[in-house]
Amino acid sequence: MSAIRALNRLPLARLSAVARPARAAPFRAAFPRSLGVSSLAMRGFASSARRGSDTLLAQKLADELKFERGAIAEAEDTPEFLTKFKTESGWSVEDVAGNDEVTLTRQHDGETLRLMFSIADIQQAETPEEMDEEMGDAPTPAVAFPIRASLAVTKKNAQGSLNIDTVCQQGTFLIDNISFYPDGKLGTDLTAEADWRRRGLYIGPSFDTLDAGVQEEVEKWLAARGVDETMASFIPEYAEFKEQKEYVQWLDNVKKFIEA
Template sequence: MSATRQLRAFTSSCRALSSRNVVSRCASPIRSGFTPRQVSRVAPSTLSTSWGARAFSLSAPARDADRTLSQKLEEEIKYEKEITSAEGTPEWLTAFQDEGIWTIETQPGSDEITLLRTFGNEQIRLMFTIADIDSNPPENLMESEEQETPEEEQEIPTYPIRTAITVTKSGSKGALSIDAICQDGLFTLENIAFYADAKLGTELSADADWKRRGLYMGPQFEHLDVNVQEEFEVYLRERGISEGLALFIPEYAEFKEQQEYVRWLESVKGFVDA
């Protein structure tokens, strides 16, 4: 989910948890003056009448549940669309596209984004996914309830996004494959592999992935000589794998995730209403 929605959900869950804790403390039979023995002596008829009747009253016909769920989905769709329409096309996205350096490729319903560019006789592809937004919860959302701050003062959370970068050259059979983490305006390199067969290094298929498993992938980046590490960073920065792109990627991931979230809400609502 987007950082704003994640922050909103986290705040709501903290408040709900706090309310449940208060209720559980007040409802505890031991804190109310009953010992465990006394509780066990409560007449079974009393328990079955009070709790059984209440549980029965909470049950509802299936169609009522459908209608209620549909209404809640509609409310969420309206809320999210109001945010989207108010923002329009973000200036940062327009500016990025106007530069004409990278081409963005993605499909509706897909969680993957591909950035493509040409650099001299090289073709550079950078791939990432919006799934990392949900699978990597931000550390600054993990604060305890006791340290809650007002919503307007809370920081927008950040999270790591994995990127897969490949560099190929026209007239060359090989390919470089680079794994890096993008977070807080920086790329942290993890591994740089070389494939003698460019097709094997760039093909996105189960068969190609299986074949890659048996190959030597090179050492961990941090195990390379420091001077070699620095030159690799310069090499990538010269090709646009820089701070500016590292700031763009999480922004676009959230933008794409917002679009897919609204599409998901509409699809689920359509199914419930059918």
């Protein structure tokens, strides 16, 4: 499980003991004997109705798939903005098809940096209409939705892991907090067990409560490692690109399943 994904647990409601009502007799449709409606005919009717609903759903999915594929028909498998980012930034992009998380990695003077973000944040973003209402007559930015990102930094010659939780929006990183884990494996492990263990540890103060001078130096420290405005602009753009690809693939998978 990712370090940036919370384990949402809903409390289980207690069910009070209630008397069970008497079970009603099963419903049986009454057909006159003269109609000669057999169980075989009923099964045939149900099968026909199922095939009809399958066909209608498959067609709707096909229409949506055609529309979405048309929207990205001119897009390349490796868009220009991605090629430029890889070439100029020194970051590697690890993107597994079907996963909603993307991992960026980079080496910097004996340090290993791993930054993770999820495209799930796109679905929780405000719609353009909602943003227009809040901003009045101000122009709406092309990519304005916030995306959470988690950075883990480890060193070859030092124990522990420095983890920084941020939100990137409109080309800027907003730092939430900085955590230090003496056990570097605990700070970088993506298992559910490690995520649970981290929850019981002190995560550091809220970043905006730190001395202004400390905040400024932390931001410079990150920028020197490529966690800067370029990165903060790239993440929402790539998230939007990946989300569209995943949605198209999802439509295709569901359509094929319904048609099978």
